[in-house]
Amino acid sequence: MGFINGLFDSILRTFLRMDLLVETVDLAKLQATLNTVMENLSIQLSANAPAGNFCVRRLPFSASQLLYMNYSEAIRVKSAALKSVLIVFPVAGGLTQRLNGMDIKVLPGDALVVSPGDRLNMQWLKKTEAFLIHVPDCILFRYWVDYFDGNAFFSVRFSPVLSCVKYPGRNICKLIADIMIEMGDVNSLISRGIALDAVENRLILTLLDSLRMNHPEETGMCAESVKPIYIKRVLQYIMENERENISMADLATVAGVSPRTLQLGFDRVYGIPPMSYVRRYKLVKVRHVLKTLITDNVVIGDIAAKWGFFHSSNFARNYKELFGECPSATVNKRLAVL
Incomplete structure (x- = not known):
């Protein structure tokens, strides 16, 4: 002491x-x-x-x-x-x-x-x-x-x-x-x-x-051990179809369980609904792209659209809620070190 x-x-x-x-x-x-x-x-x-x-x-x-x-x-x-x-x-x-x-x-x-x-x-x-x-x-x-x-x-x-x-x-x-x-x-x-x-x-x-x-x-870091097999199937599907338009019906079909069971499973393991997980997953991917592009000719809306975010205002709001900064701020910080 x-x-x-x-x-x-x-x-x-x-x-x-x-x-x-x-x-x-x-x-x-x-x-x-x-x-x-x-x-x-x-x-x-x-x-x-x-x-x-x-x-x-x-x-x-x-x-x-x-x-x-x-x-x-x-x-x-x-x-x-x-x-x-x-x-x-x-x-x-x-x-x-x-x-x-x-x-x-x-x-x-x-x-x-x-x-x-x-x-x-x-x-x-x-x-x-x-x-x-x-x-x-x-x-x-x-x-x-x-x-x-x-x-x-x-x-x-x-x-x-x-x-x-x-x-x-x-x-x-x-x-x-x-x-x-x-x-x-x-x-x-x-x-x-x-x-x-x-x-x-x-x-x-x-x-x-x-x-x-x-x-x-x-x-x-340790969530793997508590994931039911149907959630693991869903996560694999999300990774393999990350740029596709994924729906709740798609996830339930892949999981082989009812939408309610899938919802309860995600709430228990992750504390968020399945579609919120999908949105987070895609936003993380967009952030990675914005942080690693080697060109200063960046159209953020075009990059977001490739991951299924077609409404720029909704995309910017969701991005800031998740990361605490606007997409443009991410790009500007990257450009500052180029």
């Missing part, structure tokens, strides 16, 4: 010099401010708790953010289903998250991991200090596809508790400490805004790899 406490101390010293997002005794103001940078939250004082002081500081990147929170009184935080992953590292006090009917208590030395699709139902203890990493699920999926050679499926669900003392959680804490130390040096590349993209890239890659290693059986 001495190593981790030292890292946390360096992080906190620097966070105190970070941009102040809000400092208030007004819970309504706290909630409204946090809702401008995160998904909609509901914040309440715990029973019989007096009004307290609440402080939040923030280090924003282009697609993710680090936050520092200091709450003098106990509060309860709730939300709808998240479209992001949230990792909370308490450095004083602690918190409890209710998940699947169980209370998960997290104290300094561990971190709480809230997966996309989960709801916040958190009880922050009195005098709790914590730092948080917040990354949209579309960004995690984009990194999964681009850097881990991921396919159309990535179940962004992780073990709810990550040890900061053991690898890989220790690795994340050390990286964050290094980032914060450099942020505290006005002459560093990070402080001067020169290396922020590279820092964010490393942070998300380390985070994603660490979360996968912490609970690999819940990710797409």
Whole structure:
């Protein structure tokens, strides 16, 4: 714990010099401010708790953010289903998250991991200090596809508790400490805004790899062992006919089961319907083409049409929802390195 406490101390010293997002005794103001940078939250004082002081500081990147929170009184935080992953590292006090009917208590030395699709139902203890990493699920999926050679499926669900003392959680804490130390040096590349993209890239890659290693059986890396044979037949059919117009009837025929059975099977294994899987599969293929073309004479609509996306506005919307960026942004980033 001495190593981790030292890292946390360096992080906190620097966070105190970070941009102040809000400092208030007004819970309504706290909630409204946090809702401008995160998904909609509901914040309440715990029973019989007096009004307290609440402080939040923030280090924003282009697609993710680090936050520092200091709450003098106990509060309860709730939300709808998240479209992001949230990792909370308490450095004083602690918190409890209710998940699947169980209370998960997290104290300094561990971190709480809230997966996309989960709801916040958190009880922050009195005098709790914590730092948080917040990354949209579309960004995690984009990194999964681009850097881990991921396919159309990535179940962004992780073990709810990550040890900061053991690898890989220790690795994340050390990286964050290094980032914060450099942020505290006005002459560093990070402080001067020169290396922020590279820092964010490393942070998300380390985070994603660490979360996968912490609970690999819940990710797409280990899904093969739980796929029924009829789903394997469907996946093979999709790969062999990837540029064709595939319908639900086609998939059910290949699977040899009813459309309802196929739907339930995909929901159980992947958490999405069969046709959503097909759309994801094709979008991943389009992204690969956009990232690897060696010419600057690119007509995105023509490429999308080859994979069955004939409505440009629908294609662009679905692409951005999945990857967190427009197709043109993918092309522009590729052209920048040609």
